[in-house]
Amino acid sequence: MRWFVEISSAGPAAEPPAKLTVEAPQWQPALQKARAMRGDDGSLGNFSIELLDDGYKAVDPVKKLRYTVRKAPDTAELSPGGQAAAEPPKGRPAVTAPPRVAAPPRATPAPAATPLPNHxxxxxxxxxxxxxxxxxxxxxxxxxxxxxxxxxxxxxxxxxxxxxxxxxxxxxxxxxxxxxxxxxxxxxxxxxxxxxxxxxxxxxxxxxxPPAPQPSKSVAAPAPAAPRPGSTPPPPQRAVSSPPPAQRSVSTPPARSPSAPPPRAQAGSNPALTPPARSPSAPPPRAQAGSNPALKGGVTTTTKSTPPKARVRTAEELMKELEGASTDLHFLGDALEGADFVVSILKEQLPSELILVWFHDAEKRELVLVRQHGGKHDRLLARMPDRTGLAQAAIANKKALVISDAQRDPRAVDARWKAFGIDPKSIACAPALGGGKTLGLIEIVNPTGGGRYAMAEGNALTYVGKELAEFLTIQGVVLDPEKIRATANKAAAR
Structure with missing residues (x-):
């Protein structure tokens, strides 16, 4: 069987493509023969292989070469050296000279690794x-x-x-x-x-x-939202205790462990992996779960349901769950999807009366509120200077600032809390710093179910701030008021 093998440059310094005609039983031997004719005998292990309608495409990422292999008619003229190896005539056994000295038996070679599938x-x-x-x-x-x-x-x-x-x-x-x-x-x-x-x-x-575990089909429940790659939901068999709200985590300083999060989505798909040309504009499924009441009709409607009971969870468990979920963040399409994702993670892992995500306007040296969850009044698009209050302290600290008793700490005294319609008792605030610049700020106020934030919650919020900073360093911040409001309303409507 004869094959056309076209070789072109996949890098910026493009060379004129070369075309060879070779003889081989399959397309892969044809590719190898064409490479050998050019003095390249390396393996195909690192190649990216793509199935075409009329052949195959292979890309060598190291040498930045692209090979396109297609069937050629039997009458196509072979390139010099493109002939297949001669086979012994049929019906005649190949003549081999007997060995002069009996060789010792050789060890059976280990079986070759199974080739990777086309991808x-x-x-x-x-x-x-x-x-x-x-x-x-x-x-x-x-x-x-x-x-x-x-x-x-x-x-x-x-x-x-x-x-x-x-x-x-x-x-x-x-x-x-x-x-x-x-x-x-x-x-x-x-x-x-x-x-x-x-x-x-x-x-x-x-x-x-590996993929997140799938939910049991025997449980009758609404279809959950899709997980994103790498998410690590809380272990399904984890025991949940029912202590009073003041119950403290065993490994944390005097402060209660965050309340039990709602179950994370387990099955389905990953829309965050395909942006508009690569990722959807809609917020990630997890961020859609439990829409933001603070954005509906401009006024937050407070829930009357009983707050979730505290769950005994160590600081190590909290960080492990955050690290597992952080993989998802980097597959999102823009900064506002990232802000939605941060809110959804904090709602699950550090449930609070108020969750705020701010982006930094470097030109005006102000922080712009791009996402809000909780509070009695919608303050989306509110601005505050980056040189005052908690913002300045957290940015200077370069990690989360935790205020266990907001009633006695002068840094927590701020008229903006009244604008949100809440009375702060405990606050945690973490900056998003990247490339030596301030990119944003995350604030959580009053743990759901009572209690105070402490070191474990501060470390967790510091980690989320760093992950958000890495994401914003790549994506850049979004400050357009219309886009912020439109995407927030879209997330709330889902």
Missing amino acids: RVLSSREVAATESSPLTYREYVYVVPEGTSVDVGRRVVLDRFEAVKKALDGARGVLVNLAVFDHAYEGKPERAPLVTLMWKDWRGEPEVR
Whole structure:
């Protein structure tokens, strides 16, 4: 069988494409023969393979070469050296000389690893580091054949990670997010990814996560919203205690552990992986769960339901759940989707009477309120100086500022709390700092069910602030009032 192999440059310095005609039983041997004719005998391990309507495309990320392999007619003229290896005539046994000396038996070689399945890039996003944005960001979503196992998906994502890492060629300040799906989709995927990978070069080895567990089909309940890749929901078998609101976590200083969050979405798809060309404009499913009452009709309607009971949870468990969920943030499409996501995470992990997310207007040196959950009055788009009160203290502190007793701390005295319609008893405030700049601020006020914030909650909020800062460093902040209001109303309406 004869094949056309077209070779072109996949890098910026494009060279004229070359076209070879070779003879081989399958397309992969044809590709290898064409590479060998050009002096390249390396393996295909790091190649990205894509199935075309009339052939195959393979990309070498190291040498930045693109190979397109298509069937050729049997009459196509072979390129010099493109002939298949001669086979011995049929019916005649191949003549081999007997060995002069009997060789000792050889050990049976270990079986070769199962080849990776064909896979292709469904969507990608690449952001180069700049003076204002020091992070180098890479995001790729791959598709493998339906029926591929999670173990094989893990091999694929690790293989692709090595290729991406090699292509970055020693860059520093790198954030990589990869996901492998077993089906192609447009808009919303049918199922969660087989596996996701996140790598921050300043933290060492990459973190690979399998899909979130699916809910039991025997439980009659409304269909939950879709999870995003890498989310780690609270373990389904965790025991829930029923102490009074003042119950404290075993490993935390004198303060109660955050209240039990509502169950996180378990099944479904991941719309956050495909932005408008790569990710949807709608807020992530988890951020939609439990819409924001503070944004409906301009006035918050306070719930009369009984506050959730406190759950005994160690500081280590809280951080593990936040780290598991943070992978999702980096697959979102813009800064406002990120703000929705932060609100949804805090509602689950640190439920509070009031949750605020602010973006920084560097030109005016003000903080703009882009998301609000709770409070009696809607203050969306409110502004406050970044040089006064809690904001200045938290930014100078470069980590969460925790005020256990807001009634006695002068830093907590602020007329804006009255504008929100709440009486602060305990406050935690964390900055989002990236590239030496202030990008935003997160505030939570009054733990749901009573109690006070302490060190565990402060550390958790510091972590969320850092993750938001990394995301905003790549995406940039959004300060357009119309867009902020429109997306907030859309999230509240869902």
